[in-house]
Amino acid sequence: MKIISIAFVFSLLLYSCQKPVQNGLLNYFPSKTHLKEGIANKYYYHYKSDDGFTKTTDIQYIQYHFLDPRTIVMTTYNAAFEKVHERYLATGEESINISQEKAYMANGDSIEQLIDVADYLTERSGEYHFKVSGIRGSGWLEETQNFRIAQEDSSGVERDYLLLRDSTLSTFSHPEKDTIKALRIKKTTMASGLGLFEQEIVTEEGQGRLELIEQIPIGEFKKMRAHTIRRIAYIDPEESITDDSGFELCGSEKDIFDYYNSDPDSHFPEKDRLRKFFHTRVEPEKLKNESGYLTYRFVINCQGETGRYITEEADLDFTAKEFDRGVVNYLLGLLLQLDGWKVEPIRNTVGDVYAYITFKMKDGEIIELLP
Numbered sequence: 001m002k003i004i005s006i007a008f009v010f011s012l013l014l015y016s017c018q019k020p021v022q023n024g025l026l027n028y029f030p031s032k033t034h035l036k037e038g039i040a041n042k043y044y045y046h047y048k049s050d051d052g053f054t055k056t057t058d059i060q061y062i063q064y065h066f067l068d069p070r071t072i073v074m075t076t077y078n079a080a081f082e083k084v085h086e087r088y089l090a091t092g093e094e095s096i097n098i099s100q101e102k103a104y105m106a107n108g109d110s111i112e113q114l115i116d117v118a119d120y121l122t123e124r125s126g127e128y129h130f131k132v133s134g135i136r137g138s139g140w141l142e143e144t145q146n147f148r149i150a151q152e153d154s155s156g157v158e159r160d161y162l163l164l165r166d167s168t169l170s171t172f173s174h175p176e177k178d179t180i181k182a183l184r185i186k187k188t189t190m191a192s193g194l195g196l197f198e199q200e201i202v203t204e205e206g207q208g209r210l211e212l213i214e215q216i217p218i219g220e221f222k223k224m225r226a227h228t229i230r231r232i233a234y235i236d237p238e239e240s241i242t243d244d245s246g247f248e249l250c251g252s253e254k255d256i257f258d259y260y261n262s263d264p265d266s267h268f269p270e271k272d273r274l275r276k277f278f279h280t281r282v283e284p285e286k287l288k289n290e291s292g293y294l295t296y297r298f299v300i301n302c303q304g305e306t307g308r309y310i311t312e313e314a315d316l317d318f319t320a321k322e323f324d325r326g327v328v329n330y331l332l333g334l335l336l337q338l339d340g341w342k343v344e345p346i347r348n349t350v351g352d353v354y355a356y357i358t359f360k361m362k363d364g365e366i367i368e369l370l371p
Contacts, residue, residue: 026091028162028190030064030215035072038065038218041195041318046371049206057371060210063221064195071099081225144170158317161197164188194318213293213358215318235297235354240308241332242298247307249299249352256299257353275369277338282366286330289364291316294323296335297356304341306355316362331359 030039040063048055059079067073067088076085088100146168153161165187172180184203191197191212199210216224237244249256295312311328315321335357358370 025162027160027192029193029195031193034215035064035066038063038221040064040216040218040221041212042214042216043196043210044213044371045208045210047206047208054206061216061221062196063218065218077225139174139176141173142170143173144168159194160192162190164190212318214312214314214320235299235308235310237308239310241311241328242307242309242336244307247299247305248301250302251351255351257351273340274338278334278366278369281334281337282331284364286327287361287364287366288324288327290323290327291362291364292321292323293318293358293360294328294331295356295358296332297354299352300341300355301352302350306336306341309335 029035030041040061043060043062045058045060046056047058061077061081063075063077065073070090072089072091074087074089075083078084083104085104086102087098090097090099146166149165151163151165153163166185168184168186170182170184172182182204184201186202187200188196189198194212194215196210197212199208201208201210292313292315296309297312298306298309300306309332311323313321313323313328356371359366360368360370
């Protein structure tokens with residue numbers, strides 16, 4: 001029987017009694033200015049099942065904003081900008097409680113989930129419990145026991161971090177069905193001024209990793225949500241920075257698969273060969289001491305050819321920036337030399353697919369390649 005679980009969407013805090021609360025946890029969430037205006041965090045979620053059969057990368061957005069000086073609303077959207085979850089958080093002196101929670105169905109209807117929560121987020125280590133009834137309107141009752149170890153880390157040069165290690169045992173009961181128990185081990189990293197930064201989750205079925213890749217101003221995020229004709233992965237051919245005169249799609253524009261529909265690694269050369277390729281070719285002085293995230297998005301057609309390259313650029317704080325054009329063109333030139341792009345079926349169909357590769361750089365050194 002498939003294990004049923006509730007996605008934990010992670011908590012924040014702020015004011016109480018119409019005045020700022022002297023709560024140290026406030027440091028580990030988006031700034032007060034961002035919360036007043038609204039801010040959206042964009043995440044990649046990488047998942048791999050223990051049997052190796054399932055390996056995917058998905059996109060999630062979490063929008064934070066003040067409802068009033070005491071309440072923060074967290075709204076989670078999927079890659080298609082569909083609302084999937086919403087939480088209303090009330091901040092106390094030492095903890096945050098959930099005052100209301102809603103789950104959203106595919107048709108946009110919401111189902112309120114009845115919550116009984118104590119110390120949903122606290123900087124104290126220890127054990128706490130909570131209950132969730134009426135999960136997605138199914139009649140299931142979730143009762144959870146959680147043991148947490150909390151540790152502050154001030155060793156970062158630019159930010160402080162709060163590390164939360166949770167062992168969670170959830171019991172799902174239903175008046176007409178068998179009781180289900182699910183164990184989840186979770187390591188959450190929250191960063192000052194950013195909020196949820198990274199999370200690693202281990203279940204009985206596989207492992208997942210959520211990572212922050214960008215903070216998006218609320219005005220821009222609203223425009224993205226309203227832009228329903230073009231999917232999140234869409235690349236306008238007119239914005240391509242490469243000469244695509246010899247590049248052709250195998251299918252129609254609307255049939256290009258989004259990269260979050262499949263295992264992102266399945267279309268790339270082997271990861272070790274990819275790392276070796278750049279390690280042996282990159283000349284450090286050509287990176288000009290740049291730092292940040294430089295992402296190239298492009299299309300791989302059904303013949304394994306690439307085209308329609310564009311860039312997305314951000315600093316290490318996930319704020320949009322412009323990289324030196326010489327650096328952008330240099331890495332693009334190397335990327336265009338890379339071969340071995342794979343043509344893998346998605347939903348039993350071989351076709352064109354959107355893809356991306358991100359160079360994480362610090363002080364002129366490539367410290368990570370994503371995905």
